[in-house]
Amino acid sequence: MSFFEVVDPRFSSFVLGNAPVKQLATGFDWVEGPVWFGDAGCLLFSDIPNNRILRWMPGAGISVFREPSNYANGNTRDRQGRLVTCEHGARRVTRTELDGSVTVIADRYQGKRLNSPNDVVVTSDGAVWFTDPHYGIMTDYEGYRSEQELPCNVYRVDPSGSIEAMLTDFACPNGLAFSPDETRLYVADTGRMFGSDPQHIRAFTVAEGGRLSGGEVFHAISPGCADGFRLDTDGNLWSSAADGVHCLAPDGHIMGKILVPEVVSNVCFGGRAKHRLFITASTSLYAVTLNRVGAGTL
Ligand code: MG
Numbered sequence: 440m441s442f443f444e445v446v447d448p449r450f451s452s453f454v455l456g457n458a459p460v461k462q463l464a465t466g467f468d469w470v471e472g473p474v475w476f477g478d479a480g481c482l483l484f485s486d487i488p489n490n491r492i493l494r495w496m497p498g499a500g501i502s503v504f505r506e507p508s509n510y511a512n513g514n515t516r517d518r519q520g521r522l523v524t525c526e527h528g529a530r531r532v533t534r535t536e537l538d539g540s541v542t543v544i545a546d547r548y549q550g551k552r553l554n555s556p557n558d559v560v561v562t563s564d565g566a567v568w569f570t571d572p573h574y575g576i577m578t579d580y581e582g583y584r585s586e587q588e589l590p591c592n593v594y595r596v597d598p599s600g601s602i603e604a605m606l607t608d609f610a611c612p613n614g615l616a617f618s619p620d621e622t623r624l625y626v627a628d629t630g631r632m633f634g635s636d637p638q639h640i641r642a643f644t645v646a647e648g649g650r651l652s653g654g655e656v657f658h659a660i661s662p663g664c665a666d667g668f669r670l671d672t673d674g675n676l677w678s679s680a681a682d683g684v685h686c687l688a689p690d691g692h693i694m695g696k697i698l699v700p701e702v703v704s705n706v707c708f709g710g711r712a713k714h715r716l717f718i719t720a721s722t723s724l725y726a727v728t729l730n731r732v733g734a735g736t737l
Contacts, residue, residue, distance in 0.1 A: 442698055442727065450686060450695030453675070458728045460697060464501045465723035467493075469581070471667065472514040472558075473717045473724070474522065475709025482709060483522065484719050485511045487581045490528070495724060510575060510582040513558035513667070513705070523567060525556035527575025527582030532556045532567065532596070545569070545602050551588040555581075558614050558667055558705075560735070562621055565598040566649060568605070570612035570626065593626055595649050605651055610637060614667040614705070618674050618689075619734035621645060625657060625676060627665035638664045640678065642691075658691045667705030667719075671731040677716060679703040684718060699725055708733020 442460040445451050470493075472485040481496040483504050491506035492514070505511070510528035517523055522535040523544065530553045531546035544567055546553055555575025560568050572591045575582035593606035593615065606612065606626060614627040624643045630636050642657035658665075663681025670676050674689040683699040684706055701721035709715055710726075713733045718725040 444683075444696040444698060446696070447688070447692065447694040453686060453694065453729060453731050454697070455728060455730055460699060460718075460725055460727045463495055463724045463726055467722050467724075469704070469721060470719040470724060471512050471704040472525070473705055473707040473709075473719050474514040474516055475707055475717065476516070476520075477709065477711075477713075478520065482707075482717055482724075483514055484705075484717075484724060485514065487512055487527070492524070512556070512575065512581070513569070515559050515561055517561040517567070518563060518565060523559050523561060525559050525569060527555040527557075530555055530576070530582075530585075532559060532569050544600075545594065545596050548589055548592070548594065548602055548604060553594075554587055554589060554591060557612075560616055562617060562649075567596040568615060568617075568624070568649075569594055569596075570609075570615055572611035572613060572629070573631075574611065597649075605649060606643075606654075608654075610635075614640075614665050614679070616669055616676070617645070617735070619670060619672050624651060625668065625670075627660075627668070627678075629664040629666065640665045640668070640676070640687075658687050658693070660685065663702060666703075669707050670734045671708070671729075672734045673731070674734075675731065677706050679705060684716065697727055708735075 467486040468488040492504045492508045494504040509526035513525040532544040534542045554573040557570045576585040591611045592604040595605045596602045609628045613629040628637045639659040640657045643651040644653045666679045668678035676687040684697040686694040703720045705719045
């Protein structure tokens with residue numbers, strides 16, 4: 440069988456015909472938040488219900504990076520290479536300093552507790568952008584059941600530490616990422632409840648200081664939802680879906696699919712040439728080498 444489904448013929452040049460979609464590890468409960476540490480030669484990702492961040496290293500396999508992780512979900516790196524993490528359980532976003540100590544980036548907005556930060560990216564100006572849906576406080580499965588104090592917003596924390604709600608008209612914002620030149624911000628809306636509408640990605644134009652405009656629907660994912668996505672250096676967006684990873688062109692049309700036998704949650708680029716797509720999917724970690732290069736910090 441093929442690992443790929445070509446929709447637009449140009450997609451054939453994005454993939455390598457003889458590169459497998461390889462299961463690197465399995466046996467987890469629900470994994471998300473992959474982030475590549477090229478300097479350390481490893482990938483970190485969250486096994487959310489098991490309250491831990493795991494490390495995968497070529498040749499060495501899986502080890503525990505942090506346990507308990509406060510039910511960590513999304514992870515990324517800032518421009519200094521530091522790990523930035525969304526924690527459902529502590530309802531906060533943190534930075535792990537190079538000495539291993541943990542700094543709180545955000546846990547409140549206007550005096551109220553955040554819901555359960557889900558996904559995070561850092562721009563070249565050092566601002567930290569994250570989504571704050573209520574999924575992690577709905578039940579005790581991926582955090583602690585609790586009252587929602589704030590709407591499900593998208594926030595920006597500027598380098599001075601001040602936090603601002605940038606997007607306030609989402610049912611539940613989830614995955615987010617910037618275009619390679621940071622002039623566009625993509626944010627998924629994945630609905631209040633599992634499987635509820637909307638299930639789409641919106642696109643915003645980014646101006647000085649992170650001001651946003653636009654917000655039209657960029658693409659409606661089907662089947663499944665845009666739990667997480669990352670972009671390549673040509674601006675193609677690689678999104679989670681229920682049947683694998685969907686590659687979307689900068690104009691929003693689907694180019695093709697990487698077929699994965701489990702529901703995909705998040706992806707990130709990594710590997711020696713930033714050309715390997717790591718895929719967290721339900722109970723397993725997968726990877727596939729592409730003829731594309733990932734954008735952003737790695
Ligand atoms: Mg997510």
